[in-house]
Amino acid sequence: MSAPLLSLRGLGHDHGDGPVLTDLTVEVGAGERLVILGPSGCGKTTLLRLMAGLLPICEGQLLLDGRPPVAGRGAALIFQNTRLLPWRRVRENVELVLAGRPKAERRERAADLLQRLGLGARLEDWPGALSGGQKQRLALARALAMDVPLLLLDEPFANLDPLAREQMQEELLRQTGVEGRAFVLVTHSVDEALALGDRILLMQPRPGRILREVTPDLPGIGMERRRAPRFYTALAELSDELREVAREG
Amino acid sequence: MKTELRQAASDLAWLAKVPRHVWLRLLLVPLLLLLWSALAKGIPDGYFAGPYLTLRALFLMLTDDRRKLLIALWETLSVYLWGIGAAALIGIPAGLLLGLCRTLGRTLSPFSHGLAATPVVALVPLIILMVGLGAEAKVLIVLLAALMPVLIATEAGVRGTDPELIEMGRSYGMGALTRLRHIVLPAALPSLMAGLRLAAIAGLVATVIAELYTAMTGLGALLQSLGNSYRMDSYFAVVVIFAIIGAGTTGILTWIEHLLTPPPERRRSH
Ligand SMILES: Nc1ncnc2c1ncn2[C@@H]1O[C@H](COP(=O)(O)OP(=O)(O)O)[C@@H](O)[C@H]1O
Numbered sequence: 001m002s003a004p005l006l007s008l009r010g011l012g013h014d015h016g017d018g019p020v021l022t023d024l025t026v027e028v029g030a031g032e033r034l035v036i037l038g039p040s041g042c043g044k045t046t047l048l049r050l051m052a053g054l055l056p057i058c059e060g061q062l063l064l065d066g067r068p069p070v071a072g073r074g075a076a077l078i079f080q081n082t083r084l085l086p087w088r089r090v091r092e093n094v095e096l097v098l099a100g101r102p103k104a105e106r107r108e109r110a111a112d113l114l115q116r117l118g119l120g121a122r123l124e125d126w127p128g129a130l131s132g133g134q135k136q137r138l139a140l141a142r143a144l145a146m147d148v149p150l151l152l153l154d155e156p157f158a159n160l161d162p163l164a165r166e167q168m169q170e171e172l173l174r175q176t177g178v179e180g181r182a183f184v185l186v187t188h189s190v191d192e193a194l195a196l197g198d199r200i201l202l203m204q205p206r207p208g209r210i211l212r213e214v215t216p217d218l219p220g221i222g223m224e225r226r227r228a229p230r231f232y233t234a235l236a237e238l239s240d241e242l243r244e245v246a247r248e249g
Numbered sequence: 250m251k252t253e254l255r256q257a258a259s260d261l262a263w264l265a266k267v268p269r270h271v272w273l274r275l276l277l278v279p280l281l282l283l284l285w286s287a288l289a290k291g292i293p294d295g296y297f298a299g300p301y302l303t304l305r306a307l308f309l310m311l312t313d314d315r316r317k318l319l320i321a322l323w324e325t326l327s328v329y330l331w332g333i334g335a336a337a338l339i340g341i342p343a344g345l346l347l348g349l350c351r352t353l354g355r356t357l358s359p360f361s362h363g364l365a366a367t368p369v370v371a372l373v374p375l376i377i378l379m380v381g382l383g384a385e386a387k388v389l390i391v392l393l394a395a396l397m398p399v400l401i402a403t404e405a406g407v408r409g410t411d412p413e414l415i416e417m418g419r420s421y422g423m424g425a426l427t428r429l430r431h432i433v434l435p436a437a438l439p440s441l442m443a444g445l446r447l448a449a450i451a452g453l454v455a456t457v458i459a460e461l462y463t464a465m466t467g468l469g470a471l472l473q474s475l476g477n478s479y480r481m482d483s484y485f486a487v488v489v490i491f492a493i494i495g496a497g498t499t500g501i502l503t504w505i506e507h508l509l510t511p512p513p514e515r516r517r518s519h
């Protein structure tokens with residue numbers, strides 16, 4: 001078997017006031033879909049920032065493609081709040097990620113990605129004029145523009161209404177599926193975890209650690225899974241477990 | 250007939266597009282003139298001049314054969330514009346640097362604020378000693394007065410940039426220059442432009458100080474000699490010119506800010 005895309009061994013973190021994460025050991029293979037599920041404050045955002053190379057690694061080991069992660073290479077992070085540049089047009093928000101390539105190529109690639117995500121008619125608009133769902137699509141397009149094998153998503157759809165959320169989940173599966181990209185998605189929504197994860201890591205707070213790994217015994221992925229009758233039994237079970245975890249922590 | 254009326258109405262459509270504050274501004278002009286002449290009635294001649302006498306003096310000075318006023322205006326404007334231009338040229342990059350290198354900014358902050366608080370008059374003897382009484386000295390005085398407002402406001406604007414956007418830039422592989430151009434500068438622009446406007450005002454005051462305390466030239470010297478000979482109508486004509494220079498410069502700066510601000514941000518600016 002080839003080396004995993006992402007590998008964590010005994011990873012921990014401390015912001016300076018007690019441990020936030022301890023002893024995380026996980027591997028993610030190329031094209032795999034990992035969901036990390038845990039209550040608020042269990043260190044999910046911190047974990048993603050470590051994976052993105054935005055925080056220094058002080059405890060344990062974290063390797064992305066066999067090397068410690070470097071910000072701006074190897075992985076694209078989609079933030080909890082979209083963090084679009086309000087003073088740059090939709091098109092420019094994507095083009096900025098493609099720095100270093102010829103201008104014409106950047107334009108073409110950005111337009112192509114936005115087209116794929118249903119924003120083809122909004123290229124010249126300002127991000128402020130987009131709806132919440134469209135802003136998330138733009139953030140996804142920007143992440144896809146980074147030519148990297150791993151997407152990191154921090155509760156990306158938490159602020160969307162249920163219908164828009166389902167659409168975005170399908171979009172994420174479609175776009176990453178086409179190019180065989182892996183993703184690590186962090187959420188506190190059991191429904192989202194069950195619909196999107198090949199594997200689900202259940203996290204426990206104070207300090208953040210892995211309680212157990214769940215491999216959903218459900219057919220397909222996304223909407224297909226949701227339609228399976230067993231989805232709701234699994235949802236109820238996993239929800240109970242999460243409630244338990246939140247209470248203990 | 251009807252079509253002509255309609256044509257006339259559409260010719261005047263631009264009137265509806267004039268923003269409300271412009272109409273209010275035009276309304277303020279006669280009000281101010283009234284206030285001015287009321288004030289002039291209460292003050293004995295020789296100390297003050299009303300709007301009519303002032304504007305007449307202004308017209309006479311502008312059309313005068315010896316062109317004393319125009320020459321003085323030219324002298325003043327060149328000192329003033331060189332001074333605030335140099336302040337912007339030095340203050341903006343220095344403010345960017347101090348805003349981006351936090352340690353440097355924190356280290357120098359008491360000194361830059363100390364210099365900002367020092368009245369420029371206090372530095373005049375030193376400047377004369379170093380560069381003499383000529384134009385260089387004047388430009389230097391204006392520069393010193395205008396530099397710190399630009400620098401401090403630029404630094405504050407840079408430091409006010411949303412750290413989440415900076416982190417986004419870093420995580421999407423944007424280099425330092427790309428981040429500066431597309432994240433930091435747009436975020437700092439409103440503060441930077443406010444600093445420039447303050448500098449334009451401080452610089453104008455400093456221009457008059459420079460013209461009075463070094464070799465006497467320009468509108469400052471003209472003001473002095475008119476005041477000494479109690480020619481109050483011409484004196485206030487020069488005062489009006491100063492007010493126009495101040496309002497004009499800040500107006501131009503506001504217009505530049507408008508051009509540099511992308512449409513979605515414009516609601517928040519002037
Ligand atoms: N930059 C930081 N400095 C200090 N403490 C932090 C910082 N970021 C997060 N924390 C703390 O770490 C813990 C985990 O936060 P976070 O990773 O945001 O959790 P989650 O995303 O699961 O809600 C919280 O107690 C939070 O207060």
Ligand SMILES: [Mg+2]
Nearest residue numbers: 044045080154
């Ligand atoms: Mg979080």
